[in-house]
Amino acid sequence: MSNKLQDKTVAILATDGVEQVELIEPRKAVEEAGATVRLLSIKEGEIQGMNHDKPGDKLKVDGLVADASVEEYDALILPGGVQNPDTLRMDEKAVAFVRDFARSGKPIGVICHGPWVMIEADVVRGRRMTSWPSVRTDLRNAGAEVVDEEVVTDKGLVSSRKPDDLPAFCRKIVEEFAEGRHPPRA
Structure with a gap:
């Protein structure tokens, strides 16, 4: 176990339908x-x-995003699955948390369909990102520069396409989360 992230607190924002892995x-x-x-x-x-289209485990929630403050966290992870980000982007408190987090300059890791929440928060414009293929048009329409790469990093924003990319994604989020805050984007 390394201690690169000792004294850091990371939020994972998810709901029912999250791609468990x-x-x-x-x-x-x-x-x-x-x-x-x-x-x-x-x-x-x-x-x-969820394990793709089959139910996986029940995962214990530590707190409500409505009660959370960006100041409490050093980094944010937005996992995918289809239902998870589609539900989160309809929740005003979840969208506001993601918007405030992105504007803070703190690092974010997002994978698969997770960018839908960032699109709803209007924080992808001008960012270089990747995602699950069906989300890429939405990213482009929201102003992101979209590429098809295993892992993409843009000033603390780490994005990946799918579960197969998890080894590279996990290495890169640890690196970016250790680096910490980047200057907030306009």
């Missing part, structure tokens, strides 16, 4: 690097993880 593997990577991780959601209790 896209939550579990990044959480494990940042915890192994010494971070404290809190799973935030739009509901209390547990959320339903």
